[in-house]
Amino acid sequence: MDPILSNDATDLRRLMTTGALSAEDLMAATLDQIATVNGTANAIVSLRPEDALLDEARACDQTPKDRPLSGLPIAVKDLANVAGLPTSMGSPLFAGQVAHASDIMVQRMQDAGAIVIGKTNTPEFGLGSHTYNPVHGATQNAILPGMSAGGSSGGAAVALALNMVSIADGSDMMGSLRNPAGWNGVYGMRPTWGLVPSEPVGDTFLHQLSTNGPMARTPRDLALLLSVQSGADPRQPHGLPRFELEQNLEVDIKGARIGWLADWGGAYLMEEGVINHCEAELTRFGVAGAIIEPVAPPMSAAEIWEAWTTLRSWSVASGLETLYAQEKTRAHLKPAAIWEIERGRKLSAMEVQRASVIRSNWFKAAHELFQSYDALVLPSAQCWPFPIDWDWPKEIAGQSMDTYHRWMEVVIPVSLIGLPSVAVPLRPKPRPMGLQLFGPRGSDLKLLRLAQIWHQAL
Template sequence: MIEAGALALRARMDAGEITAQDVMAATLARIDAVNGTVNAIVSLRDADALMAEAAAADAAPKAGWLHGIPLAVKDLANAAGLPTSMGSPLFAGTIAGTDDIHIARLRAAGAIVIGKTNTPEFGLGSHSINPVFGATRNPYDADRSAGGSSGGAGVALACGMVSLADGSDMMGSLRNPAGWNNVYGMRPSWGLVPSEPVGDSFLHQLATNGPMARTPRDLAAVLDTMAGPDPRQPHGVAQAPSLPQIEGGAEGMRIGWLGDWGGSLAMEPGVLDLCGTALEQMGDLGVRVGPLAAPFLRDALWEAWITLRSWSVAGGLAPLHADPAQRDQLKDTALWEIERGLALSAMDVHRASVIRSDWFKTAVALFDHYDVLALPSAQMWPFDVTLDFPPEIAGQGMDTYHRWMEVVVPASLIGLPAVCVPAGFGGPHDLPMGLQLIGPRGSDARLLRLAEAWHQATDWPGRRPPIF
């Protein structure tokens, strides 16, 4: 039932075939059956309370398209009445008094919040492990990572515990777990989905909230619900809804395949082959695909990225670092980011932003010739779940805890929209991999139309569900 997706559930509920209580009962049964293995959903609410809320939804007028449909919220976002631990012992058990903006919008559309989805501590790192709830495991191999930081959301979708999910993406956190769990994840154009109007609202433009789903149609519907400017924030953007534009196919779209960025990005064997095969199959949809040489220096992008990222992380977490008692409870990678950010000068940040600006101008010129740029969603297959992060890729050592996700930086650095679509299965353990489809700012609907055409041709989530 749940595996069909949120829009399919809505259609059946509107037709009187199923009720909110039916959906909630199926949701709780599925969680009970599989969550003990994968540890995707945390802080699950009381079952009787959830069934009562579903019964109330059945008795009430429809609030919106999500009326009576269960939602588990990423444990970095606030959902009123539920704990927001952010994977940190410092905040374990802290109950949110209000909803964050995008959660309030989903709830206003009728969603029933059932619990939270697991994430790494403070969302740092693309592996969903933390000292509060432990590790989320890949549903295709429980000894492997589920990715992150929206790893719990990706696994909950893959396993049919929920039909839609929210997430957030600074460094691939909606794309990496989507790829590794055989579902869809989208980083929207920066500013389309508002963040919280807390602290600085002008300078930090790296992270964004966004949707995850089992189908591009659900992805579009969730995005449309989350999206829209918040008057308290200066950089919000408005776009026409994506779902009405999702039909029409991909005929004539031009894709530039960036591969391993001109040989400069380490890739595990099989990743490029699998993604290249997926792009060849997209040619059957009328898409024109061609190889694209590295359009910008990889080292310059990386230096700009780690400067601006550390500056952003320090801006958010420096108050914890300033308190010795709280500092002692921060993980090593958080300490590294904060201390690196605190050591930066204003001119360090300026130089990084000049590089970012140059890359943005270069990308704009690329989109005169291509509608979409394509990259793998990760540089390696899901790694050992007991690791904090992989020390190397194909024999090349990683000099930071997040360098193995460098492939997501080109879109993140300049706020481009990117949809991760399933590319198939491969590698030594026959595990999922995803493909990033990246467009210019404001091209969210066009990317979703391409993703929908791909889904209609392949339906990887339906074709290869996890086996329990």
């Protein structure tokens, strides 16, 4: 590997701004690295032709590199549209269909100077935390060959971990920016819901579970990319102002209070060794001066699960119902998608209302908890990376999983109420795992600063 690729995006930008590195040389090194490692990893798909990418990099070198992402190669998650590239969503129904325009988030990255080199692999329709699909195949864990990369932003996480890109976008409904970050030794950030806009298509009021966000190898690169992705879209009702890039993430956290939720009082089944590894690594914040305290479950996990599965199925059904309605297209949907759609179609308005009331009660309970703690912490997954040829783990700690996503239940307290969260990696011994740091709405900067302390210690 060319040593230049070990730099993070912030340093690469500095080198290009000072003339110590050209966009063309960076692109050439990037393409060489992809040629070396991607055949096995299968993280980047729909790679653009080499000549076109080098020409675009040379053109970048002929202009001032004064934009936030000028000259940086990036591959976009294959759920988002990039003008001129296929958006398969991992589904045979959309394989080969070329996007006519870029999505809002993608266009912002392009306007900031990033050069889109291709797409990153994802599960079919982003459903499930294991990156495999019938169009592009499975993505292999960057640390453990033959194991799952997690998902649904698994391709992005592996591309980062193997130095194929320095920054990556992703999306997160049920841990998709957090689980693969922990499993591949990088950082993933689910921003405060509304900070990074979705597309102004269909309903823009009701569904508040999923968001786009950044992935990177350092917290300062998360901040860099978030500053580009974020900012309200005037066509949507719940947008938030742009995240202003904060150069100084290094602050003293002495006296900060961090609450450790562990396995939610035993409600979240954990594979042997996960909790012990997380607790041993969590002491890193204590060394930096923070106060770490165990926290009792603030609300029933069963209630949170009920609200989540109701609102998720309702959301998935609303997005995929037209494909289900036609027998010809329904035959190409994977079982998890059909299960979600059929559950969502059966829901009554009052069942959705009950789920939203539970969500509201959890938001109030979390607010009260944040009066005492600067951040809360959970593991980023309930099990270690599993074999790549599995669909999903059928049991944890000897207990059967009753849905395709129950093994990722640990991420839903954050997702259900739109809280910001940064996933930080642990040392991959015995196996790769991560922690979710999360806080109240709008605490994105505070979480990035905690992540920076973690990164320095790591």
